[in-house]
Amino acid sequence: MSSYPKTDRLMQRGADFLGSETAILCGAMSWVSERNLVSAISNAGGFGVIACGAMTPELLETEIAETQKLTDKPFGVNLITMHPQLFDLIEVCDKAGVSHVVLAGGIPPKGSVEAIKGGANPAKVICFAPTLALAKKLLRSGADALVIEGMEAGGHIGPVSTSVLAQEMLPELAEDHIIFVAGGIGRGQAIAGYLEMGAAGVQLGTRFACASESIAHPDFKKAFFRANARDAVASVQVDARLPVIPVRALKNKGTEEFTAKQREVAGTLDREEIAMEEAQLQIEHYWAGALRRAVIDGDVENGSLMAGQSVGMLKAEEPVADIIQKLMAQSEEALSRR
Structure with a gap:
């Protein structure tokens, strides 16, 4: 990858936490965030996340194994907290040595965070925080990092915009914790702004949904x-x-x-x-x-x-590597103009 010194410096904490070159996560999109897209994002220096969704433990086990054949870089698995077999899915992730587990769709049930962090292959836990009070509670309960996602995002959303959540939560939390910002991000200039506010990185979904490597129809x-x-x-x-x-x-x-x-x-x-x-x-x-x-x-x-x-900013298929490089270059340009 090219060098983006200002952006890299602001992303350093997030990249170190993820084990990736850049602190750009791909949001977990059911049926889209599977082995091909996830491995492509991780190989391109980002951090891919498998969307487990309604998968059975057996299906997830296969998906992780197939992803590991396509990349030797770190990637995560997103688990829905209300899945009836959540603890079995956590065990699958542990056995496969998945480095990061993202818990989405509600407050993590009792014992789930401990199960992820206390297995044979302890993983880092990333949780979604729709309010400042819940963010603090999740961090006290063992979450290693948070995603604050605004209502501009695709899929399941909360009621508050990304810009408001970022202003409310980053000044309170970002100095001592790893916080990723998500929702409505389509260009690197926005990434630069959130990094300057203290975010350790960002999460994008829609921007990657139509990548060349995406299996979407x-x-x-x-x-x-x-x-x-x-x-x-x-x-x-x-x-x-x-x-x-x-x-x-x-x-x-x-x-x-x-x-x-x-x-x-x-x-x-x-x-x-x-x-x-x-x-x-x-x-x-x-x-x-x-x-x-x-x-x-x-x-x-x-x-x-x-x-x-951010869907209005998508105009054509692009390889994942080009998307990430474009976002990083836009961020760097914005930071250099400051």
Whole structure:
């Protein structure tokens, strides 16, 4: 890689923590963040993260092994905290010697952080923190690093923008802790700004979704290239009893179908046919299926086109190495102008 002294200096803590050349993580995108994209990002100096999503332990074991055949660089695994086999998945990561585990989708259940850090191959734990109070609690509970992700991001989102979260949390936490910023980042100039505010690095998802190495269907990628920022909208919650985390995706028939799915699940709750936890799992499985239809099958009308608002900056397929170099060069240029 080329040399970017100012950016490298500000990213040093994050890069040392990840074991990568740059402190640029790829957000875990179900069906997209698999062996090909993850290994390409790690090989190009970034830090790839496998999206476990709804995988069984056996599937995750295979995915990790296949990724390890394609790269000898570090990469992480993203686990959903509400997965019914979470502790089995943690064991798979431990046996495979995965260096970093990202816990997403809610507060880590009791014992999960300890299981990750206390196995035969102790791993670093990265958690998502939507508020300052929760960030402090997660750090006290053993998280080694945090991702603060704003509502501009694709997929599951919180209610607050990246710029506000960064202003609120970085001055409080960044001096003593490793904090990565995510959500709506599409250019290196934004990376430079967050690094100057104290971030140890950044996480991008949408920017990598349409990389040459991404296995996403050509029609999925074309939908991204056609889209503007305003096309990436957050889903609506239809029933107050069903605490559905909003999901940001490109508007299509699939976003309407999700509203219908929520009504259906709410009906089963009304009739007391399922418990709340099962209702939430049904919603998660819906997203996994809808996402697969779009990413793998190319059904861009009925599938879920999860995308962040930075999607308007994507215009063409590019190799991962070019994306990372471009981001680093843009950041360096911005810092040099200061």
